[in-house]
Amino acid sequence: MALSRTIVIAGAGIGGLTAALTLAARGFRIVVLEKAERLEEVGAGLQLSPNASRVLVELGLTERLKLRAVTPEALCVMSARAGGELLRMPLGEAAAMRAGAPYWVVHRADLQSALAGAVADHPDIDLKLGATFEDVAPHAKGLTIVHRSGTIRRNDLASALIGADGIWSTVRQHLFPKVQPRFSGLIAWRGTLDATQLPKDYTGRRVQLWMGPNAHLVAYPIAGGRQINVVAVLPGTWNRPGWSTPGDALEVMDAFAAPRWPTSARMMLTAVDTWRKWALFGVPEGCPWSKGPVALLGDAVHAMLPFAAQGAGMAIEDAAVLARHLSLEAAESTAGITAALKQYGRARQARVQRVQRTARQQGRIYHFSGPLAIARDLAIRALGPERMLARQDWIYGWRP
Numbered sequence: 001m002a003l004s005r006t007i008v009i010a011g012a013g014i015g016g017l018t019a020a021l022t023l024a025a026r027g028f029r030i031v032v033l034e035k036a037e038r039l040e041e042v043g044a045g046l047q048l049s050p051n052a053s054r055v056l057v058e059l060g061l062t063e064r065l066k067l068r069a070v071t072p073e074a075l076c077v078m079s080a081r082a083g084g085e086l087l088r089m090p091l092g093e094a095a096a097m098r099a100g101a102p103y104w105v106v107h108r109a110d111l112q113s114a115l116a117g118a119v120a121d122h123p124d125i126d127l128k129l130g131a132t133f134e135d136v137a138p139h140a141k142g143l144t145i146v147h148r149s150g151t152i153r154r155n156d157l158a159s160a161l162i163g164a165d166g167i168w169s170t171v172r173q174h175l176f177p178k179v180q181p182r183f184s185g186l187i188a189w190r191g192t193l194d195a196t197q198l199p200k201d202y203t204g205r206r207v208q209l210w211m212g213p214n215a216h217l218v219a220y221p222i223a224g225g226r227q228i229n230v231v232a233v234l235p236g237t238w239n240r241p242g243w244s245t246p247g248d249a250l251e252v253m254d255a256f257a258a259p260r261w262p263t264s265a266r267m268m269l270t271a272v273d274t275w276r277k278w279a280l281f282g283v284p285e286g287c288p289w290s291k292g293p294v295a296l297l298g299d300a301v302h303a304m305l306p307f308a309a310q311g312a313g314m315a316i317e318d319a320a321v322l323a324r325h326l327s328l329e330a331a332e333s334t335a336g337i338t339a340a341l342k343q344y345g346r347a348r349q350a351r352v353q354r355v356q357r358t359a360r361q362q363g364r365i366y367h368f369s370g371p372l373a374i375a376r377d378l379a380i381r382a383l384g385p386e387r388m389l390a391r392q393d394w395i396y397g398w399r400p
Contacts (some may be wrong), residue, residue: 013299013315015164046107049309050095054101065104078210089389105220133147133171145157146243163295163300179284181281181283198267215256232256283301289343307360
């Protein structure tokens with residue numbers, strides 16, 4: 001008996017929607033289950049380096065993103081100890097020419113909206129909002145996927161299930177209940193401000209990374225350059241799940257107090273009216289990627305610290321690699337699906353673990369103080385912009 005050619009994806013975040021598009025392009029019928037009643041503007045800004053933007057360009061999303069995404073000209077590495085810029089790594093045309101794809105910064109909601117628009121236009125993708133994944137069980141034609149919409153419980157038949165439902169993944173909990181997210185001891189605070197609130201020197205098309213004692217700060221333009229996205233990362237013990245808990249501005253300003261932090265960094269912080277915070281959790285390395293005809297994708301399997309700016313990028317890469325391995329031919333049997341999903345996990349594991357480790361290492365370096373901070377700043381100055389860009393080739397140059 002032939003398997004269903006339907007694949008169910010749990011989660012309509014960046015990874016889930018990208019996977020819906022990549023798999024539909026391979027000839028599958030896709031059902032996306034999203035527990036939210038509507039896709040809301042939550043989250044923060046995202047950096048999409050060429051390894052991720054390449055996939056989005058190939059999916060035909062350039063026109064949908066061009067009015068919202070910003071192409072930064074440079075990454076400016078700043079030191080609180082030195083009081084200003086250590087190095088300016090070229091992005092823009094330099095990164096695009098080197099890697100063959102653009103470097104974009106964009107609000108998460110704008111990227112999700114572009115993906116959702118492409119999903120809505122695709123005849124073989126059905127996005128079900130207000131649909132909560134509950135269970136999965138084997139069936140003669142593959143899998144029975146149980147989900148609930150309000151008080152109504154429904155069953156869908158599918159050849160495979162992809163858990164793209166985030167760090168607190170219900171699909172992962174079903175497959176591997178012992179794998180639990182771990183709190184990093186760090187809290188990210190985010191806010192946005194209108195670009196008109198700052199002098200022009202502060203609102204150029206660049207990413208600013210400020211490193212300082214026990215904290216760091218990232219800022220870059222979003223919404224076509226009309227807004228500045230600001231993220232401050234501090235140690236703390238507060239560790240409730242969630243993306244959008246209100247935060248106290250005084251706590252942020254305390255951590256970035258003078259004289260440890262210069263006026264140029266503090267000016268951006270004082271311009272933010274409303275702060276939101278989220279505790280930074282990660283999924284431990286070594287989480288299995290699949291079990292039978294069920295696989296995980298994105299934060300569900302490898303949620304990582306954001307200090308390599310690759311969280312969304314890795315989920316987008318996952319979607320491209322998943323589609324490369326999961327062909328209609330593989331989907332002719334449960335054994336074929338299972339083998340394809342194992343190959344997908346093997347193809348992704350080493351690269352993702354390297355990015356996870358890089359993010360952790362960079363987070364420690366950003367927060368150096370005293371002699372370690374002096375040595376760090378001297379090393380960055382000595383490296384220079386071209387060599388700094390070349391060191392990103394292993395990330396930016398990736399192709400599916």
